[in-house]
Amino acid sequence: MKEFTEQKATTLPTAFWRSLRRILPADGLLTKPTQVAVYECDGLPVYRARPLAVALPRTRAQVGLVLALCSRYGVPVVARGAGTGLSGGALPHAHGIVLSLARLNRIVAIDPHNRTARLEPGVRNIAVSEAAAPYGLFYAPDPSSQIACTIGGNVAENAGGVHCLKYGLTTHNVLAVQFFTADGVLHEVGGVTGEGPLDLLALLVGSEGLLGVVVEVMVRLTPKPPATVALLAAFRSLGEAAASVSAVIGEGIIPAGLELMDALALSAAQDYIGIPYPPDSQAVVLAEVDGDLATIELDVAHVRRLLLGHGAFAIEEARSEEDRRRLWLGRKSAFPAVGRLAPDYYCMDGTIPRSALVSVLAEIGERSRHYGLPVANVFHAGDGNLHPLILYDAKIPGELERVEELGAEILRLCLAYGGTISGEHGVGVEKLDGMCAQFTAAELATFHALKSAFDPHHLLNPGKAVPTPARCVEPGGMHVHGGRLPFSSLERF
């Protein structure tokens, strides 16, 4: 475990604490170690720190007052939604407070006529689609953590989901945001079409809590597609499966989702859920096509032809919701399933151009053999977002270091093919080193300048997401120890 910052006896004047108590509701300030303990980490528990206190405001006015107060006393503030982030973004600051937005969880308005929803930041992602369902609408970005994660956290991380290939990421579905800057001043950016004099909305989405604290989000709602068909295609080699994905994309077809699982992931999933894949499957591609019935028939026939043409030896098709869920089950439980194969695994998150899938997967396989460390691949193939899972045993001395080395090599591979070090999990504290590999000192300095424009004293989530130019060692990844993941009951990715 990595203690992120040493806890020092920080003494803030009692006036600060008195004011803070006055701003917050009676049950809205946690300071006892036992109360604060659950906030010590987010979904990446190897990094931990204990905050001075946790503030739980109920209203946006309270959020503004807490920020203004902290700004006056120079106290760092880490915003927090549900704490499901996977890069340590919500890791507390040992000399600061955690500002939880979880209690601002009202759906302010659903406007079915204009197909928008206005939400407080603590609204859970799934709750939006549930509230919109009676109108035949849904909120498209669907991270696998959607029953727990919040809209505020989604905005901060630019969260994606299985269906973002067709429907876009958070950034494509948010129209306006109200946020406080560190000084407690409220701003509103975007509008009914998402436009504004400068696209600050683009900056804010994915800013990992560094630029402002989001207190209201207006999102676009999408009409439910009239029909959906899922296909599961089995291949005798990973190369063929990857090539079939590139072919589908290369034909200009945009499925709602296009996922890939390799042999190791398949055998793990098969053992875990007890549903067999076609015998001899070395890889499986899952494709989901949605839209109007007529287009679907054309697309399904086309995708089928491409999959068969690239060596698929068995294709299952599911149309009813029940059948589709069954086809997806193995994919959705692949992470916990892989978690049972080894004492520990390390989850990478990088993106590559989709035309490079075959080469990159082959190179990952080679490096895995070279290191003698098994790697399972289950990922968003359609948008090139890789999640290689490196299996290992942390109890073996030196093993974690070798895993980190392999992980760093994989991320460098992503960069070498023109990709990126993070597709959806964010930088947080975990990938600060990777940022140095991806950006020049001048580019990092620009990020710092933008940070200063919003937060001149660097009080919001300081030290995260953008490394100081001084700190450039090697890229990192996501660590999972003892097969124990936080939120292990949730579907993964």
Place this chain on the structure above:
Amino acid sequence: MTHDDTATLAAIVREAYDRQTPLEIVGGGTRRHLGRAPDGQPLPLASHSGVVEYEPSGFVVTVRAGTTLHDLDAVLSREGQKVTVDIPRFSSTSTVGGAIAAGFTGPGRPYTGALRDSVLGTRIISGTGQVLTFGGKVLKNVAGFDVSRLMVGAFGTLGVILDVTLRVSRCPEDVQVIEFEMSWSDARERLKRWEGDLPLTGAFYHRGVLSVRLAGRAARVTAAVRELGGERGRPEVFTELRDLALEFFRAPGSLWRLLVPPDSPWDPQETLIDWAGAQRFWVTLAPAQKVREKALQYGGQAVWVWGPDRSEGPWAAPPAATMALLTRVKAALDPQAILNRGRLYPDW
């Protein structure tokens, strides 16, 4: 036609920064009448042109900012592809950089996305003369703040755009335009019903007529046309709307875009309703204040496009604290305010 001018351009910007002398960034010059009139020595980008990287199977293209949209179209169409988003071309010399800086999206906006949605990465020269790269050429990328999208619609006030990486798509097999005479409220109801159910790529309402564009697979478009009935419209009408070249736009006065909730009622003023309701074009002699108030009444905002009084500028200033924030963002990228000074707001 293909030339990398990065070093020269960066040196000019660096010198302008040192001397604190403003520069007017000029692409094809076809969008010069949009926004406020900038100060400064012209910095021509037209010679910085050509496709840097194009991988048809990846549906992504990286192109230099001085490349004309016309030339880009030609390169893409050889592969049966086109830029995913609907970008206005005011003439054959309109450049990619100018299009990104102005940030306009054509009638395809509700169906194929906004211009910023198609921008995956940019390389820019900052106001200090540094060459910086943001974003990339992949669809999912959360490393670093999204400075690429920030460039879209900033009118060149945050950086000289050098290269842009854009999403591209397959050209539709067939495109058809059909028209219906009906009230706006009927039209709006239909558009809602059709979204996601028909291969729509554009819909506008003008003088009691709803025009829709259907594009995609030939079989699907044919079936949709049969299903919907209506009258056949001129296929070029959507291109003319995209390029603000319809007769409507030639009326005397200022051209405004009112961005409003799409279900807002039709206004008796002579307007053209685009984006399935979300964008209302007004050509009017009414004072700016009146138009901006009107948009506010609907819960939206008004953007000035062109007209006799250029001092107005596209956007009203936001509340003071937010204006101060915008100004600090501007200064983070262009500390001496040398890039297109005055184009968006006076003095910056």
